[in-house]
Every structure is written in C-alpha cells, then in structure tokens.
Amino acid sequence: MRLRTQNLTKNFGNRCAVDHVSLNFERGVYGLLGPNGAGKTTLMRMMVGVLPPSSGKVTLDGVTIGELGAKYRDILGYMPQEVGYYRDFTAKRFLQYLGALKGLDPKYANRRIDELLDLVGLADVKNKKLGQFSGGMIRRIGIAQALLNDPKILILDEPTAGLDPNERIRFKNILSELSEERIVILSTHIVSDVQSIAGQVILLKEGKVVNCDTTENLRHMVEGKVWLATVTHRELNELKRQFPIGNVLQRDDHFEIRIVSDSKPLQNATAVEPSLEDVFIYVFGGQQE
Numbered sequence: 001m002r003l004r005t006q007n008l009t010k011n012f013g014n015r016c017a018v019d020h021v022s023l024n025f026e027r028g029v030y031g032l033l034g035p036n037g038a039g040k041t042t043l044m045r046m047m048v049g050v051l052p053p054s055s056g057k058v059t060l061d062g063v064t065i066g067e068l069g070a071k072y073r074d075i076l077g078y079m080p081q082e083v084g085y086y087r088d089f090t091a092k093r094f095l096q097y098l099g100a101l102k103g104l105d106p107k108y109a110n111r112r113i114d115e116l117l118d119l120v121g122l123a124d125v126k127n128k129k130l131g132q133f134s135g136g137m138i139r140r141i142g143i144a145q146a147l148l149n150d151p152k153i154l155i156l157d158e159p160t161a162g163l164d165p166n167e168r169i170r171f172k173n174i175l176s177e178l179s180e181e182r183i184v185i186l187s188t189h190i191v192s193d194v195q196s197i198a199g200q201v202i203l204l205k206e207g208k209v210v211n212c213d214t215t216e217n218l219r220h221m222v223e224g225k226v227w228l229a230t231v232t233h234r235e236l237n238e239l240k241r242q243f244p245i246g247n248v249l250q251r252d253d254h255f256e257i258r259i260v261s262d263s264k265p266l267q268n269a270t271a272v273e274p275s276l277e278d279v280f281i282y283v284f285g286g287q288q289e
C-alpha cells in the first residue's frame with residue numbers, strides 16, 4: 001500500500017498554505033511537524049479528501065482518492081483538529097451513531113466499540129454523557145471514532161493536544177500497537193510527541209516540505225551546530241538577538257543555554273549531541289512550546 005501526494009498545493013486567495021508537497025507513505029508512523037500555520041491541517045484535509053487541492057493530487061497505489069471515492073473512505077480513519085460531538089450522547093451511543101453513519105454492521109460495530117473504549121481507557125465511563133468529559137477524554141473519543149472501521153490509513157490532526165502526561169503515554173502505546181500494518185500520519189507542533197513514536201518525521205515550513213527522514217538522520221542536519229554555554233543575563237539577551245536559543249536553565253546568577261549555530265557562538269561554548277528539538281529550532285527558529 002502506497003499513499004502519495006504529488007505536487008499537492010492549496011491556495012487561499014493569494015496565500016499559498018500548501019506548496020507543491022510531494023510525499024510517499026508506506027507502512028509506519030509519520031510525524032508531520034511544523035509550527036502553527038505551517039499548513040499541516042490543510043495538507044491533511046486534502047489527504048482525507050475533505051478539501052479539494054488547488055493543484056496536484058493524492059493517490060493510493062496509483063489511483064487518485066477522488067476516483068477511489070467510498071473505497072478510500074472505507075479504509076480511512078480521520079481525527080480532525082476539532083472533534084465535533086454531541087454533549088447529550090453517551091460515549092457508547094456517540095460511537096454507535098458514527099458507526100451507523102460509516103455504514104458498519106451494528107453487531108460488528110458494537111463489538112468494535114467495546115474493544116476501542118477499552119483501548120482508549122474509557123470503558124468505565126462508556127455510559128457517561130460526553131458533556132461531562134474532559135478535553136483529554138474527548139480527544140480519546142476522537143481517536144476511537146477514527147478507528148471504528150479498522151482503517152488501513154489513519155490520519156490524526158494534533159491528536160495529543162489537551163492530553164495530560166499519562167494520556168500521552170497511553171496514546172503513544174496505542175499508536176505503536178496500531179502502526180504495524182497501517183499508515184499512520186499525525187500532525188503536531190510538539191517535538192516530543194513525534195520523537196518517540198514516529199519512524200519518519202516530515203518537517204513542514206510555510207507550506208513546503210523542508211525534509212522528511214528518520215529522527216536519527218534529521219539529527220545529522222545539525223551535527224556540530226549545537227552548543228552549550230554558560231552566560232550572564234546580559235549576554236543571554238544579546239545572544240537571543242543573534243541565534244535561535246533552545247533550553248535555558250537558570251543557575252544562581254548565570255544561565256546555561258543551548259544554542260543552535262553554524263559556528264561556535266562563544267569562547268566557552270562546547271559542542272553537544274543534537275536532539276530532534278535542536279533540529280526544530282534550527283529549521284523553524286526561536287523557541288517552541
């Protein structure tokens with residue numbers, strides 16, 4: 001199974017949100033990483049077929065998703081950034097409703113819903129109304145609904161937004177279990193979300209793909225460019241104007257900082273092993289969340 005985007009482009013008026021994006025997806029987890037406004041949601045919406053491209057195409061094994069129509073939707077699971085839900089529905093009823101909309105056989109759907117509620121840790125609250133759920137629980141319902149039809153292609157837009165640390169770990173484990181036989185694509189602007197789960201990371205900046213590779217290979221991009229230094233408050237302010245700065249740790253009257261720079265930024269700076277976060281800072285600049 002090979003999902004491809006070929007020169008996929010979306011313009012909103014004279015703004016180009018996605019700019020000639022060509023990517024290949026085969027089995028595994030892909031992290032779509034970029035700051036707010038990079039074009040992640042727009043790219044995903046075109047890939048699931050809810051937003052028509054301005055130009056370019058999305059194909060599955062050589063056939064456009066438009067031509068595939070229902071055949072594509074049958075093997076697709078999608079979690080949008082905002083999960084629309086009905087406050088008065090219970091978790092189970094909501095999933096039954098979506099299962100019916102997807103045309104699933106009710107017997108199969110009920111069995112699947114119980115499995116999924118278990119998988120996302122909501123089995124105990126399946127008869128509670130969604131209006132009483134926390135943001136993280138709603139995200140988990142969003143993940144469950146995307147999995148209802150046991151999709152071969154799973155596209156998740158910011159799935160970890162609003163999850164607490166325990167929920168994040170649970171979510172990462174769910175994805176690792178799921179990814180063996182599927183294409184899983186998830187977007188995020190948080191490096192740590194993709195670091196441990198995505199086999200491949202796509203860096204998206206201003207609608208363009210900057211790079212797509214394993215985290216290991218991406219780290220080579222900044223080899224010899226990451227520095228640790230101890231500075232005063234005044235030096236820190238000066239450096240911030242010149243370089244993208246990563247972690248800043250305050251130690252009594254000085255600061256330990258991480259700088260990404262092509263050349264040695266300070267006399268006392270020492271080169272250190274790069275992380276994916278350094279790549280993010282190098283490519284996108286500034287500090288991330």
Ligand SMILES: Nc1ncnc2c1ncn2[C@@H]1O[C@H](COP(=O)(O)OP(=O)(O)OP(=O)(O)O)[C@@H](O)[C@H]1O
Pocket residue numbers: 012015016017034035036037038039040041042043189
């Ligand atoms: N319907 C629309 N009409 C006009 N401009 C849009 C529309 N949707 C997105 N854009 C613009 O396209 C660009 C990319 O937006 P998009 O939502 O795809 O980015 P993103 O990477 O998903 O960011 P975020 O994480 O904030 O959702 C932004 O400048 C956005 O303002």
